[in-house]
Amino acid sequence: MTNIQPPAAGPPQPPIDRADHHKHMDFVQAVITRLANNSFLMKGWAVTLSSALIGFAISRQQFGVALAALIPIAAFWILDTYYLxxxxxxxxxxxxxxxxxxxxxxxxxxxxxxxxxxxxTGRSISLSLFYAPLAVVTCVITTLLVLSGQTTNADTTPAPATTSTTITSTTTTTTTVGTTPPTNRPK
Structure with missing residues (x-):
């Protein structure tokens, strides 16, 4: 690594006030803290979105939805790489x-x-030990859904129908003599 050096030519730099120097360090440290917090949030969102998609895929038995869980994993990995x-x-x-x-x-x-x-930076230990296993688990679940979908379709082939249906109809008529239908009169 090379350090950025102050310009060699030019007037000598005035001495830096100790309070200003520490304040400058505080500003830089605040930015570092904010970036580390953003990285933490990226990991949380990656787990939340990918697990929600995988859970939905498992409940619906749709391997395409599980495969789509790789999209937020990759997107957050790239964004987390930027922050790191x-x-x-x-x-x-x-x-x-x-x-x-x-x-x-x-x-x-x-x-x-x-x-x-x-x-x-993207291959760093802090990122690859988090996002790579998440991607591998997603691929394994997708593969299991694909395989379970193939065996389920093979086992549930409908058998040919061998029963017949008979329709019978009977009609009865009843007649009553001497009765009047009820009327709705107010009381």
Whole structure:
């Protein structure tokens, strides 16, 4: 890793006030905390949405819905990779602020983000040990639903009908003499 160095040429930098320096570190730490919280929320939403889709797929015996659970897993994995990449960049900024190699009070991660590749960040232990098992379990459940659907369809082939139906009809007529039908008179 290379550190961003202050410009070599130019006027000497004025000494940094200790209170300003600590406040700058607090700002950077607040961003790191917010990014870590977003990462935590991504994991929660990934589990919630994928388990809801898998539960629905199991109850309806539809493997396509279980397969669709891979979409939020992949989307949240990518989004969580973004947040972790940003968090690592801000940790680098924090180190430079703490070592007093960063003299201006900007919080710009653009020069630091390029140090952390997307693919390497996405394969990090904290992400791959969470999202990969979630994806594997989803694939296993999808496979089980596909296999159970094939055996269920083979076992429930309707047998040819061998019974016959006979329709019989009987009619009875009753006649009563000397009675009048009831009327609805008010009392």
């Amino acid at each position: 990449r940003q968090e690592r960049a801000f940790r680098d900024i924090y180190r430079d602020v703490a070592s007093k190699t960063l003299h201006n009070f900007e919080i710009d991660p653009r020069g630091y983000v390029t140090r952390h590749a997307w693919f390497a």
